[in-house]
Amino acid sequence: MIHARGLTRVFKVKKQAVHAVRGIDLDVEAGRLVALLGPNGAGKSTTLRMLTTLLPPTSGTATVAGHDVARDPAGVRARIGYVGQRTSAGENFRVRDELVTQGRCYGLGTRQAAARADELLGLLDLEPLAARLPGTLSGGQRRRLDIALGLIHRPDLLFLDEPSTGLDPKSRADIWQHILRLREAYGTTLVLTTHYLEEADNMAERVVIIDNGRIIADGTAEQLKNDLAGDHITITTSAEEEARRAAGIGGGDAEGTTVRLRVPNAAAALPDYLRALDGSGIKVTTAETARPTLDDVFLALTGRSITDDDIPA
Template sequence: MIHARGLTRRFKVKRRAVVEAVRGVDLDVEQGQLVAFLGPNGAGKSTCLRMLTTLLRPTAGTAVVAGRDVARDPAGVRARIGYVGQKNGAGANFRVRDELVSQGRAYGLSRGAARVRADEVLGLLELEPMAMRTPGTLSGGQRRRLDIALGLVHRPELLFLDEPSTGLDPQSRADIWGHILRLRERHGTTIFLTTHYLEEADSMAERVVIIDQGRIIADGTAEGLKGDLAGDRVTVGVEDGDAARAAEIAERVASPSEVVVDGGTVRLRVARASSVLPEYLRVLESAGVKVRAAETARPTLDDVFLALTGRTLLESETEGGVGA
């Protein structure tokens, strides 16, 4: 559904300086996948999304989306994709059903077909009770469902969602995700989305792509990335005088990628905490090191970003940049 090679976008800042917002991105997305595209502000993810949806012409490289070239046949791409941006797409003063009918007409449906399709997507997104209301009277979660409905009127093969749940309360976010997952399950729609909520990408997406400074730095399942790039965390509390000894034992027994001593606390990063911790505790006991506390924690996608870049996504959000 998406095949991009060397995708690049440069911007001129104040008519002189050139900023390379996206730098040679290679990307493949198969039909039916749900892909989360992550990165801090300025990383280039929104610029990538705009190029893939024909809203911004690439400076260099190629991209074929839904079987059409984004540069040579942008109209063909637009006819086959749905795009839901960060801002609401419906006007505030027209009725919800009328907005959907107008969207269908814009995509070439007859008036009768547009009405039928409007009713279908109202049912799909559970918006029937709101059909005669104006978008301005809807809640934030209902308006986002309407935005998704607008993107689905023409039955696209591929749906792009740019921050679909940003600004919503937890219940509305969960509701939106429920609809996204049902859409994919029932209709096999390929979904490519950006999100700032790492826990959403972790639990919902079958594939995670991370971009930073205009380049893709990680691509895989959430579990695979966490296991390969971050590792589990093990925290053991001992007497202050035994901490250095506990760290030395950890180096021998646990094969950690990282050991940090903080007073009487020893923190390790290991491949599999569940198999490492029992043996580590046994050796500590045999060596006469008294353990006061021990716990393990699975890594997060933020840990993956930290392992790759030396900073967290939260820290990076404050940096900003041209290629947001």
């Protein structure tokens, strides 16, 4: 569905070159749900805008839904849906009329557009809102309308740029429920950007981590966590000297009376580690294990958290 090689995008800001994307290679198979994960300013949205023909690449090539983004942008646009970060609907027409008009713009007949609008209103629980003006809807309701507008022409591929940003936790969960329902109903290929770690971890079949305009990791969430972060064991001791000795035995790091170790399988490694500490006369006061997060993966790759506030946008 997507085949991109060497995609770059350079902006000019006050006569200075800003390299937003620095050589992206990406393949996405049909029917997959792929999350592009990274901090603000990593290049996620710029990559999406190049793949959807909204921005021309500075260099590189990309074929989307069988059409070249540079040579045949109209062919790409006819076969994809795109839900940007800003709301898509206008303010002067009712919800159902917005959907019908969008369908007509894609070449659907009047009856066909109306039938498709009614289908999406039902699937996205928008039927009670069909006669409302978009400006009267809540944030979560407007995002569902945005998704409906992106799906009106039955695209093979739907791009979602930060679909749940700015929503409260309940609305975010609601949006994801509808996204997964749509995928089950239509088998649509979904490519989305997010900086919410739990969304990428729990929902995506594949996670592509982007930082500083480059892909730095690509795989399932479990593969990335197992291969790049590993499980963690954390123990505390009664004295700092014992913590330093315990760190030496396990190959971990001591901070005060706390020792942290990275291991392949914490549940299996913890009993042996505790026995080794007991045999060395080290008294352990607490012990716990933890599975890694995608933030641990990003930390292992870059030395910083994906949620750091000082990353330039």
